Amino acid sequence: MTDFTSRAGLSRRAILKGGATLAVGLAAPAIVSRRALASSGELNILMWSDYLPETFVSAFETSTGIKINFTGIGSNEEIINKMKATKGRGFDIVSPTNNRSLQWQPLELLQPIDMTRVPLENVNPAMAKIGEVDWAFGEGVYWAPHIWGTEGIAWRTDLFTPKGVLPSYGDVWADENAGKTMGRGHSMMLGAGLYMETIGELAPGDVWKAYKTPEAMAEVWGKITDWCIAKKGNVKLLWNDADTQKNGLLNEGVIVGQTWDGPPLALKTAGEPVMYAAPLEGAMAWVDGIAIPTGAENIDAVYEFLKHAYMPELAGEAIDHHGYNSPVLGADKFAGAAYARNFADAYPGDALANLNPWPAEPQWYADARTEFVNRFTSA
Template sequence: MAKNQKLNVARRSFIKKSAAMGVAASVAPWIISRDALASSGELKIMNWAGYLPDEVKEQFEKDTGIQVKFTQFGSNQELINKMKATRGRGFDIVGPTSNMMPQWRDLELLKPWDMSRIPTDKILAPMLRTSMEHGGWNDEYHHLPYLWGTEALAWNTEKLSREYKDLSYGDLFSPEVKGFVMGRPHSMMLGVGLYLDSTGVLPSNRMLDAYKDEENMRRIWGEITKYCIERKEWVKQFWADADAQKNGFTQNDVMIAQTWDGPAMQLKSQGKPIQYMAPQEGALTWLDGLAMPVGVRNTDAVYAFIEYLYSAEVGGLLANTTGYNSCAAGGDQFVTDEAKKNFLEAYPEDALERLWWWPAEPSWYAGIRAQYRDKFVAA
């Protein structure tokens, strides 16, 4: 089977598994309405580091005359803290992850989207459905899908050799990588939980039992923390953002790591000896989106930007430049051959069927998880 055909089959399989609904594909050039073109001024966006490449930003500015001021953040908690401090003011668009929306609901810092102004036919239907499920309350919707991606395993191919058939989060603690491992504390611990569940050491229904209630959460995370502390000397460094992930490989002699797909894919595209791949337990999968804070100032510019982002061409450009996956329908038709190859190598065989989607987080969950994370980090 040709590589392009394999990619299309893989994506169709992923979409089928994500939701029992079709995908409305659109490959027509994006068109901004006359009202949107009449908008002017400045659009202030706060989103994840690397999520608004210069090529995407500059083309939007050229076509609309709207100037974009982009501010980066490195974690959902950082974004929440910023919005709490400003009471939802200072930005027109922010980029929360879908599973964090229950916390945003409690904060009351977001305005609902006017869905009549959203080109829903140009959005991958399963992703839109996830956004609406997580970000919908009071019969209104507060989250739109932007980029989806995964956290899985990356390694230096000059120092290690791994194959999909036996790749596991447990590889982070294999003897040959002791002292040269990198990960983000809380998600690295979740990966350990998936590994322990798969081996029968700590049954947890693929970690979903930890989201049921505090009792189950403490039981499961207590054992995970003990396991990780006993193996703390395997860790070379922890990361908190995309740059730290890259630096671990390029400057700190990391051999293997649990990373986001984007930074690893970018290093690979630059010719670095890095491979990224989903393990047998499943890649941790998330959906990052777009939301309007209550203090939005330039609403017309916001909807012009939304209309621009969901064109298939821009979706392909985002995928090519970020290393993540756009939620624009038809965007994969504008992805480079290199990006297609990287995608197939990252998710071989049945990897897309094994994806582990981050569940919606109850408000009590993050605080308890932070306690166990801190114990691991401080050990």
């Protein structure tokens, strides 16, 4: 996976700002494309459940006359399984995460994107390069960046206080928080591994070594799984989507959990006593993208969507609602003060320089991890 962040001197401005200059025309209202009108007038999207706020959908539909049919998902496995089941048909856009390229390439369920129809000059060059490097499957590029974010620690400010400036992945497993924590199976186990490195239960670097070979994966994840099973009783809730995370913090008695950044920050913006921050061990960073299945029927509408997704004003308004971040240059200028405040709270000090870009996952790694996660969840 392309490392889209620098390990030094990183800031929100550095992440969202690149060398390209925004086209002046983007400040004007979008124009209905003749190509878009040549499609069925609909766009079928399979995307993460909280990525399309009504403000964006309304602006897109009003501008283009194209109706969005949205199906929300909560995991990369859902996207892959749906596309395998339908042989790439049924949707015009899917949204795989950047580190899943090695799993998608052999499936041959995506078609290359015509980059001459995509305003990539409006996108952070480092994030655009992820597609050019990791998703270049021989005949073109099969992925473009859409939204980026992190997975770290969220907590109820009225019920939990981190021991230091930043929380830790270990807080999810701590005895003092027993019965009041949550996480997602595979990623909370990875977070546990990073915490185990800090307390001597794993050697430094073991978690990343597990991506190298099946043998290293079996050794490292065997230890992680045994450790997590021993502490499973401390975990109250396993989440699988954004709504489950929000509900856990608001209604299920969860005081601290390992979550995506968007859901708790959306709650924080709404005035709930919720905070999110990168943990001591470093937040896990990812970029979710836009890809076109082989059976997509409304191709022209796809490029209208990409054009609108890369407009700073629309991208900025969207991040105000869903709480994640945009790769679009200048999007932050169109987000409100709450977004800027949330970003600063989530990544204090050198937290941005300490991000852990999620490594590319070979299929053998994903398969083995599923077995370990099943051992944990069924224990």
